[in-house]
Amino acid sequence: MPEIKPEHSEVEHIKERSNYLRGTIAEGLADEITGALADADTQLTKFHGFYQQDDRDLRSERKHQKLEPHYQFMVRLRLPGGVITPDQWLALDEISRQYANGTLRLTTRQTFQFHGVLKRNLKPLLQAVDRAGLDAKGGCGDVNRNVVANTNPHRSALHAEVHEWSKRISEHLMWRSHAYDEMWLDAPPSDEPDAEPIYGKTYMPRKFKIAIAIPPENDSDVFANDIGLIAIVEDGELVGFNVAAGGGMGATYGEPATYPRLGTVIGFCTPDQTLDVVEKLVTIQRDYGDRVERKHARFKYTIDDRGVDWLTSELVKRTGFELGEARPYEFHGNGDRFGWVEGDDGDWHLTLFIENGRIADFEDYKLAEAMRELARVHEGEIRVTCNQNLVIAKVKPEARDAIQQVVDKYDLDNGERNTALRRASMACVAFPTCALAMAESERYLPSLIDKLDDVMREAGLADDPIVIRMTGCPNGCARPYLGEIAFTGKAPGKYNVYLGASFTGDRLNKLYRENIDEDEILAELTPMIHRYAEEREDGERFGDFVVRAGIVKATREGRDFHDDVGPAL
Template identity: 35%
Template sequence: MTIESTGEQKKYQFMLRLKMPGGEMPANMYRLLEDLSENYGNHTLRATTRSAFQMHGVLKDNLKTVFNKIMNAGGSCIGACGDLNRNIVATPAQFTSKPYQYVRQYSAMIAEVFAPQSAAFAEVWLDGEKAGAIEYWKKDMDFEKVQEILKHDNGHGVTDPNHAEPIYRDTYLPRKFKMGVTVPGDNSIDIYTQDIGIVVMTTKTGRLQGFNLMVGGGLGRTHRKENTFPRLADHLGFVEPENIFEVLKAIVAVQRDHGNREVRMNARMKYLIQLWGIDKFRDYVEEYSGVKMLPYKKLPAWKYEDWLGWHEQGDGNYFLGLFVENGRIKNEDGFNLKSALKEIVGLYNLPVVVSPNQNIILKNINPSDKDAIEEILRSSGVMFDGKDFSRTRLLAMACPALPLCGLATAEAERVMPDTVSRLEGMLRKLRIRTPITTRMTGCPNGCARPYVAEIGLVGNGPNMYQLWLGASANQTRLAWVFQERMNLDDFERTLEPILIEFKKSKRRAESFGDFCDRFGKEELERVVNEFDPSQSLIKASAKPRVSVTTETMDRLTRISDIRGLSPSKLANEILEQYIDSLETTVHAQK
């Protein structure tokens, strides 16, 4: 029986993404979101690569109810999408020292200064009424100061204090805009991929000196469109504290006025800076802001940080970083992270922080509660110290892709765990101990930032991936295309020769990405082409295959989309249950 024959309307489902400046969410908000995901979503939560939560599977009829509950509890979805400043990311480390306090303070202020001011969202989803609670990140904020910064008119056309949108005006920005804030050396936010990267600079005693700024990063691109490309940010200069907001507003205004509004795929600020060059862009920023940029200050080497495990905050309490594979918070096959977080947050009223690496951090943990929290995690099948996973797995990221993203042409989240296992198997058999950063997306838009991974797998059709190699291990150098369309079944066949050469030719302490970049594309192609398959130590996984009819496959696919499982995993689950029932029947007959 079809929908048409019953007269029922199709039911559409949606994804909600929250705004969470710096990735932080108070305990009461997390508890609400957890309940909403059970009552209105697909029973999971998704930690994103921009330090926010997504909830999938919300039916169209329930959208207004869910929005109301979120807004009236002090949360928001405004500014999580659209042609404006998106969720601002920050180092997720919850230390209480001055530099990290400045990171959190300025992240929240920047998020609010560049928030859309229109009341349209409330008019649509709250019937024009004000939300029942102020957004949680505003509670300790000097909101009058924010409004003063937002509406300040320096006479250079940056803002119009009398406009409903003083900065964005009538047309908002040409495309989405992303900012990130961190401290020197901590590249947990992939700072060079941001439209604006902001580095908090302090003295040894904690006095705020100012901010190093970099501009023009961005990773989205389109297959077979050479005029689209990933780009890393350029160093713009150093700004003193009293000028930071004028300069940030000026950068956004330059993009607002001069960004490409004719060709949307070239609308990001990276293309403007690529066209103009950083010097011309800096001149415009200085003209718009009235502030002379100072030279960019020297920084220590950048290091990727994930902040997993236990860390003393500096105030007597601890924060705990939990690995969440591909950001999916769920209960499945004895891994009950969702239930564990619900219990821990409920019992101890702990704020939750989403890291830019799709992991979860619990903060403000009393030392006396550590053992009890560890026991809850342990009994829920959740590993909490990272020792139960390889470093390669801890570094991996994937976007949701199929079936949850309409832009995806290939799998990502659902196949990434197995792909990492295959990479781990190669490293183990070749006795390579160097961890490798691997990221996978279902399309070229780059949400999991594959173009700064040592191995980037970018969806390019069903089971086909563009293979990128050569990025640095600290995400400060872009990768390059090694293979346009690699069937995932050929993963071992393609990577093993390169890994063997890496083991043979690597320099002391050299990362896999640095090795690939040193060898270059042509030399690695020669390595792969001249490899003798009979010398392989690795056999590509030959998985058992079972043929089904087209009708059965269609039914499996429909149900797997609803359940959020791959068709093969659903088929295995059904077969296991059926075989169990048969075995029970046979034993009973005996």
């Protein structure tokens, strides 16, 4: 276990002296004078599943009124593989209306976020979540985050098996302190002393993410994770996983030492080896990750600093065996397949497009009401995808008409209501709640898509998807560096534009233009989209075209992300 030294970041010292993540959170909750928690405790509450935020739309007004910021919290659930029951959906919907801002947010990691939670509502919200059979433990913080997997565990026995792996890994890597049960669920102090056999008292240097994918679908964006497991199937049986290590999306403007990176495939493991391999990779990052500079604390930098050969050698030391040679695989895309799909067992599954993952009742689109009605008539399960969409899963043939009636009644998008471009888009939350946001994202992307849709129609590409990602900052929550076109916020109304990621999620994009507004974005992309329509080869995707045409250079290594930026001359 790593020893915390004076030169380590203050967050490391906060964790070490926190009494296994308790800190003074309980005292802060009892303080009714302020809506905030102490700064040190806001580092610890992340492990319990929530971030302290404030409503940035109200900052200036409240400051003028000499009031403290309108503090509130974002709560994120742990939901390995993204599967819940209809009853759990109804419970979460009720929780959002009773204790949050009345909406649910589907995340890019197959789980739910509540926004606008006041401090006094944190404990009753988490208790209500517990009564629904769910939790927020490890939703955030310097631990393994929500384990994600392919879209639908009920399409086949193989998908079900992979989903079980997501749950098994999540449970194996869960932090073990009794603090969550004691503080939020009023559990009595345990007779067993606190211990963290995997993490130790200081946990991980930074967050850690794991994804599983079943080729040919890469809807979990497996290479964007610290560990990616690629299911290898032979004669219809899961024989093991190719292991990718060192993926991650975050970067910092003006600091070329930070960059997104795709995971490197380091070998193959059998099912009986998988948990050991995953755990030992976690412990390697625990022991060698940077605990001085948090911007340099992800697994990707540990690997690039020391080398892949070092990583595989260290893994052999800890497991006692070598990984096998990686097996062949192929990905065809990283999006969702919309509409009805029949599973191997005859049940049906319906994927619905949810724009940017926001479940709410809009003026002309009663999505939250529709989902409540679906949950009341549906007897199967509901699945969150890594692209912020929903799968109504395990629909019996005789129940399909009842589900379709609700879809028709509320004009839900089963792949027909919106354009292919919009369905391939994704945004992070950004304003008004995210403290890191430099520009709008969720609230702005739909209107930009309106204008890009016009360009696509004019170019004869109305039915063609282009993967578009937008974030309010460079930290990468919506995986922007895997967008064929991507925008990261630089200032209010200004974005960096990236081009050239692959449609299958195995190539990064490249910075094309920096700090430009909507008019400049459209001026750059309009002729480029028309050129794509005229010059593309059969089946060629937009990201591949801009690389082949020399508009940007291909980026396969994270350390090359900042090289040769800008439009080609």
